[in-house]
Amino acid sequence: MGVLGRLKTVLRRRELKSISEGLVNSKIRYCLSVFGAEYLRLSDDESTSKLMQDLQVLQNDSMRVITNHKHSKHIRAADMLHAVSCLSVNQILAYMILIENWKAVNFKVPVLKDILTECALENRTLRSVTAHLVKPSSQEPYSIASSRLWNLVSVQFRKPI
Numbered sequence: 542m543g544v545l546g547r548l549k550t551v552l553r554r555r556e557l558k559s560i561s562e563g564l565v566n567s568k569i570r571y572c573l574s575v576f577g578a579e580y581l582r583l584s585d586d587e588s589t590s591k592l593m594q595d596l597q598v599l600q601n602d603s604m605r606v607i608t609n610h611k612h613s614k615h616i617r618a619a620d621m622l623h624a625v626s627c628l629s630v631n632q633i634l635a636y637m638i639l640i641e642n643w644k645a646v647n648f649k650v651p652v653l654k655d656i657l658t659e660c661a662l663e664n665r666t667l668r669s670v671t672a673h674l675v676k677p678s679s680q681e682p683y684s685i686a687s688s689r690l691w692n693l694v695s696v697q698f699r700k701p702i
Contacts, residue, residue, distance in 0.1 A: 542599075545606040557607045558625055565603040569596050570633060577634045579682030583689060597630045635690055638683075639698075642691050647702050656684045657691060674699075 544564065549557055573596070580590040589597075597618070604621040605611065622629055628636060645653030657675040674692050677684035691699065 542602055542606065545603060549606055549609065554607055554625070558627075561603045561607055565599060566627070566633075569600060569630060570637065572596060573630065573634045574637060578638060578686045581634050581638065581686045581690065582631050583635075583693065593630055593634075600627070600630055638687050638690055639694060642687050643698070646699075657688050 542565075545557060545561060548560065552560070576592070580593045582589060582593075601618045601621065604618065604625055604627065605616075607625050608616070608621050610616045610621065619629070641653060642657065644650055645656070656678055658678045659675055675688050677688040
């Protein structure tokens with residue numbers, strides 16, 4: 542954050558965003574891929590974990606440097622993210638999970654394709670089958686979060702290519 546703060550006097554927003562992507566957001570994405578799946582929030586009613594909140598605060602601080610807003614101005618984080626065209630930490634996590642699931646389904650990735658199982662019955666065709674809905678194949682956090690998120694996206698996205 543100190544580097545970004547010193548550079549904001551000599552660089553424009555576009556360059557600051559690029560540097561922030563490399564210094565801050567790349568580390569956030571790495572952290573999320575390692576531990577984030579169990580902390581995914583699919584609605585505002587769900588509680589936020591302390592780890593995800595800390596990562597969001599870090600991202601918000603970098604957005605404040607890029608947009609040149611101070612804490613005392615009380616600018617909403619969502620407004621800053623929108624101004625800089627960035628996703629929130631929770632949105633980045635959801636995007637990463639969805640892309641990994643899409644790759645697993647469409648490219649038949651050996652380990653990942655077994656995380657989700659399609660809802661199916663042998664003697665009937667259900668709406669969940671024709672809509673390509675899935676259920677977690679195990680009770681581990683990534684599988685549960687993946688199935689919940691996968692079932693929320695559009696049918697077009699869920700269909701194999």
